[in-house]
Amino acid sequence: MLKNKKDNGQTLIESEVKPELPKDFLRHQLQSRIEMLREKGLEDPEILQNLYPNTILDTGTLEALTAALIAGNNVLLFGPPGSGKTNLAKDIWEMFPKRNYIVDGCPVQDNPYSIFDSDFFKKVPACPFCKTRFGELSFSELGYYDPSKVDPNSVPVNLVTLREGHGLARIQGSPEVFPDNLTGTLNLQRLEKIGDPTSPLVLEPGKLLQANRGLLMVDEIGKLPRGTQNVLLQALQEHIVSPAKSRETFPASFIAICTSNLDDLDNINEPLNDRLSNIHVNFNKMHWKNRKIIDLALAKGTNDVFLPEIFLEGSVFITEAWRNASGDVYELSEVGSNRTMIDIITRSEAYTNLQERRMVSLQDFEKGAQHAMLGRIRARGGDSLAQNEDRINGFISKNLQKELRKAGRLYWCGFYKDILNEDKPEGKRVLQECQKVLKNPELAKGALRQDSSQKKYRKFGKFVVGREHYPGNLNSDEVVLSVFGLLSSLDVFECDESELKIKVAK
Ligand SMILES: Nc1ncnc2c1ncn2[C@@H]1O[C@H](COP(=O)(O)OP(=O)(O)OP(=O)(O)O)[C@@H](O)[C@H]1O
Ligand SMILES: [Mg+2]
Numbered sequence: 307m308l309k310n311k312k313d314n315g316q317t318l319i320e321s322e323v324k325p326e327l328p329k330d331f332l333r334h335q336l337q338s339r340i341e342m343l344r345e346k347g348l349e350d351p352e353i354l355q356n357l358y359p360n361t362i363l364d365t366g367t368l369e370a371l372t373a374a375l376i377a378g379n380n381v382l383l384f385g386p387p388g389s390g391k392t393n394l395a396k397d398i399w400e401m402f403p404k405r406n407y408i409v410d411g412c413p414v415q416d417n418p419y420s421i422f423d424s425d426f427f428k429k430v431p432a433c434p435f436c437k438t439r440f441g442e443l444s445f446s447e448l449g450y451y452d453p454s455k456v457d458p459n460s461v462p463v464n465l466v467t468l469r470e471g472h473g474l475a476r477i478q479g480s481p482e483v484f485p486d487n488l489t490g491t492l493n494l495q496r497l498e499k500i501g502d503p504t505s506p507l508v509l510e511p512g513k514l515l516q517a518n519r520g521l522l523m524v525d526e527i528g529k530l531p532r533g534t535q536n537v538l539l540q541a542l543q544e545h546i547v548s549p550a551k552s553r554e555t556f557p558a559s560f561i562a563i564c565t566s567n568l569d570d571l572d573n574i575n576e577p578l579n580d581r582l583s584n585i586h587v588n589f590n591k592m593h594w595k596n597r598k599i600i601d602l603a604l605a606k607g608t609n610d611v612f613l614p615e616i617f618l619e620g621s622v623f624i625t626e627a628w629r630n631a632s633g634d635v636y637e638l639s640e641v642g643s644n645r646t647m648i649d650i651i652t653r654s655e656a657y658t659n660l661q662e663r664r665m666v667s668l669q670d671f672e673k674g675a676q677h678a679m680l681g682r683i684r685a686r687g688g689d690s691l692a693q694n695e696d697r698i699n700g701f702i703s704k705n706l707q708k709e710l711r712k713a714g715r716l717y718w719c720g721f722y723k724d725i726l727n728e729d730k731p732e733g734k735r736v737l738q739e740c741q742k743v744l745k746n747p748e749l750a751k752g753a754l755r756q757d758s759s760q761k762k763y764r765k766f767g768k769f770v771v772g773r774e775h776y777p778g779n780l781n782s783d784e785v786v787l788s789v790f791g792l793l794s795s796l797d798v799f800e801c802d803e804s805e806l807k808i809k810v811a812k
């Protein structure tokens with residue numbers, strides 16, 4: 307790597323900076339990360355998840371994506387709403403290496419090798435401004451540009467960090483995104499007057515030019531009009547784009563990361579879709595991975611009420627149950643999404659807050675679940691709305707307690723396994739003492755102290771305190787008692803083989 311920020315083409319050659327496309331940069335980055343993680347002793351599933359730290363997905367999905375990116379493909383992430391497609395696209399950008407050499411003063415940050423390396427020029431041509439500048443040609447003579455005649459010493463180079471608008475462009479798919487938004491516009495007459503090719507009055511770079519050297523993220527690609535999709539197709543095929551009102555071609559060399567909902571897949575032009583490696587981003591099959599999504603989402607916020615962990619697990623179980631039970635109804639496709647799963651928690655907390663209580667109760671959770679799920683019905687006519695509401699309400703009254711009980715059992719059995727080493731008689735004794743304390747809450751005060759007379763209850767209490775996150779305005783005695791109270795009202799004190807085997811989030 308070069309040390310000086312300002313350099314020229316010749317020093318790039320001498321320091322063996324290779325002429326590379328964005329897909330090569332990403333491939334090398336992926337390979338070196340994987341190697342590094344492997345050296346740390348991580349297993350393949352962990353390595354894959356580590357590459358995309360903000361998006362928790364099944365190993366198979368991550369593997370398919372990683373293979374596609376290493377192969378240098380453009381990708382289409384498709385799947386149900388709220389499965390993490392947009393999140394995943396952002397993770398790919400996070401990973402993309404952003405330090406890069408550009409031609410100093412070029413408005414589309416040309417790769418220096420495009421200027422003087424004939425082979426690379428064939429893959430990605432220089433922009434018209436650089437052609438006139440380094441080839442000493444007029445705009446009418448651009449066809450005569452010959453990279454082999456340019457001395458690399460004469461090409462000033464700059465080391466920059468790619469950022470949005472300069473190596474990253476994002477398009478939100480909608481019918482209002484027209485071809486011009488992608489191509490931009492070029493006005494050569496203005497160049498004669500102004501003289502500065504980087505002036506936006508001369509060149510207004512569209513999204514494809516902004517993405518040059520980096521990534522283009524297209525959210526909801528199926529919502530783009532056909533004409534706009536065709537412009538994108540041309541860029542993917544030829545790595546060039548012609549701005550509106552001009553016949554000049556600019557480099558558009560990038561990796562496209564597109565997303566689509568299942569419903570819009572049919573709206574993607576076939577030749578365009580053929581150029582994209584399709585990756586199905588579905589909901590996680592593994593419970594602990596779903597749980598991790600909630601933990602990740604909540605880690606960003608602050609909690610000013612206490613939400614027992616059982617509710618976190620419960621939100622995952624109820625969402626999973628919905629996914630298994632609900633069919634393929636368009637209006638209900640968002641009800642079982644990861645977004646809803648997170649919403650159930652934030653809504654429950656909101657109810658608690660609203661009532662100025664400090665702990666989330668069963669009732670708060672039930673309300674939270676109901677409103678989060680009802681709120682995800684996609685609006686349709688009145689009759690079907692009422693029907694769908696009935697369906698969700700019916701589902702909740704039939705399943706909520708059952709799923710929460712699963713969560714409660716998982717919790718109690720975790721204690722039984724990890725702390726009591728599955729010692730049945732001791733389990734009974736602990737349970738009896740906990741029940742005694744619950745009946746007489748005075749006993750809970752100070753029960754966690756070393757000199758506590760409630761030694762068995764204390765065992766459970768320490769387990770609870772070690773797991774729960776609670777705000778500073780609560781003391782641990784209250785927390786332990788309320789968690790036991792919740793378990794007791796769910797009646798979960800039995801563990802069989804299946805509970806002891808479920809993998810919980812670490
Ligand atoms: N697999 C996941 N891992 C981590 N977080 C997730 C995942 N899926 C969803 N989320 C959470 O849900 C939110 C919505 O996810 P995201 O926007 O990525 O979904 P999407 O698949 O793009 O949905 P849509 O199809 O509606 O655009 C994210 O902000 C994130 O908090
Ligand atoms: Mg999205």
Ligand SMILES: [Zn+2]
Binds near residue numbers: 414416434435
């Ligand atoms: Zn240029």
